[in-house]
Amino acid sequence: MKREKVYLIDLNGYGFRCGKPAEIIGVEMCTPEGYRPRLCYHIRFEDGVEDWKPVEVGSYEIKTIKEL
Numbered sequence: 001m002k003r004e005k006v007y008l009i010d011l012n013g014y015g016f017r018c019g020k021p022a023e024i025i026g027v028e029m030c031t032p033e034g035y036r037p038r039l040c041y042h043i044r045f046e047d048g049v050e051d052w053k054p055v056e057v058g059s060y061e062i063k064t065i066k067e068l
Contacts, residue, residue: 004065004066006023007022007062007064009021009022009060011061015060017049020045021063021068027041030052041054
């Protein structure tokens with residue numbers, strides 16, 4: 001089995017570091033204060049900053065390093 005790292009690129013224009021690739025390091029259930037639980041990608045940017053992006057359709061792209 002071949003495995004590759006994948007990167008999330010936020011496309012919505014308002015997200016944290018929109019347009020910058022971030023490595024997907026996991027998938028977790030997150031509950032932001034005042035909101036219901038949601039499934040999120042746990043991501044890490046090149047400089048080590050981590051964030052969480054809700055799993056939803058149409059607001060991001062996922063690519064391999066070769067596709068970046």
